[in-house]
Amino acid sequence: MLEVWRLAWPAITHMLLITLVFLVDRLVLGNYSAASLASLQISSVLVWTLYSIFTAFSAGTLAIAGRAVGANDKRQAARVALVSIAGASAIGAVVAIGALAFLGAFLPAVFPHAGAQVLDDAAAYLKIVLPTLPLSFCEAMAAAALQASGDTRTPLFAATLANLANLVLSVLLVFGLAGLPEMGIRGAAIGAAVAASVQAIILLTVLFSSRRSPLPLRDVLREGGAFDVATVRRLAAVSVPAFLDKLAYNGGYVVFVAIIGLLGSAVMAANQALVSVEAICFLSADGFGIAAGALVAQKLGAGSALDARRAATIAARLAVAMLSAFGLVFLLAPRVLVTAFSDDPAIVSIGVPALFVAAFAQPFMAYATVMRMVLRGAGATRAVLAVTLGGTFLIRLPAAYLFAVVLDHGLVGVWIGSTLDWVFEAAVLAWLFRRGSWAEKAV
DSSP states (O other): OHHHHHHHHHHHHHHHHHHHHHHHHHHHHHTTOHHHHHHHHHHHHHHHHHHHHHTTTHHHHHHHHHHHHHTTOHHHHHHHHHHHHHHHHHHHHHHHHHHHHHHHHHHHHHOTTSOHHHHHHHHHHHHHHGGGHHHHHHHHHHHHHHHHTTOOHHHHHHHHHHHHHHHHHHHHHHHTOTTOOOOTHHHHHHHHHHHHHHHHHHHHHHHTOTTTOSSOHHHHHHHSOTTOHHHHHHHHHHHHHHHHHHHHHHHHHHHHHHHHHTTOHHHHHHHHHHHHHHHHHHHHHHHHHHHHHHHHHHHHHTTOHHHHHHHHHHHHHHHHHHHHHHHHHHHHOHHHHHHTTOOOHHHHHHHHHHHHHHHHHHHHHHHHHHHHHHHHHTTOHHHHHHHHHHIIIIIIHHHHHIIIIISOOHHHHHHHHHHHHHHHHHHHHHHHHHHOGGGGOOO
């Protein structure tokens, strides 16, 4: 348990700090204008979607580098990290250029009922943040390489500094304080862009340092042969299914958000507040998942499948216990939580009933999130892809549309759909974990 917690608490805090950039933007803009807050339901979701999809290649980094560290082959882990970072930089540039090119046509087509001001604010935010995607993608690979080596504290340090920069810049630039111009949504975007850049620069600097890096990247570069075909193929074998998994999940989530958009801007703003409230929950689960994935990779690399299973079980139990406690808070103080993000009576009245549904989802979300990372850490990314496809397209989207639109339950119906998905995924992943074939996966 201590080994899991030693890796988990910095990873949990790191994940919270990554999303705190969006959370700060929601808090600041929620006190600036309702249109700006509603626009984040579009812009922040799209940025997070692109980040999640294209940083899925970090699953290969974690699994293969973690096994190499467990087998005491840090040079191989360094080769994996170098290939991952180089690939992330190239992919980030292509994605940023493509997203900016199609932005003008994409937003009104996908969100036709969002309103002109909401769409204008979303576009303004995205035009500033999207160019930082190459650095954001590299940051994800660098963090995965450090986590695979057992270092979850350096990403935490980088995220802390990045969030301080975002907080100061967002508050000053959104409201025009300290003699600076009032920039509204653009001020929040500048803060987010600077935060992403700071975090990436710190992690890459540490990883390529000859003294502070846990992996010998500079030595491998000097020796040559870092970008061998065998390493690329191994990464692709694990990462491509993880990429498709994220593509399916986040592509489905865009459709999910589009369903919410059919319900109007007030529901969009209320859902944004609920997502902000729930952020601490799914990010805590992500932190336990990162710790579990790293330990599973290392234990399997060391030839100890039993220890890998124990680490996974402990991480899942801790996550379920923590998120169940958060769910209880949702039940006891829903109005206080929603009001923290918006005191608009309409938004609060829409958000509070949905938070009761979210409370029920927490233990299932905790277990499913950790087990996803366990299987990814073992390299069993195809199994995770199959679960995602089933949960997203057979459960979440049909159920959300049925309950929210057809049966007219509004935002409550949307969260019923997502909760049913988590229950389904937790059940299937529990079955896959008990089968144990993931422990025999070669990467």
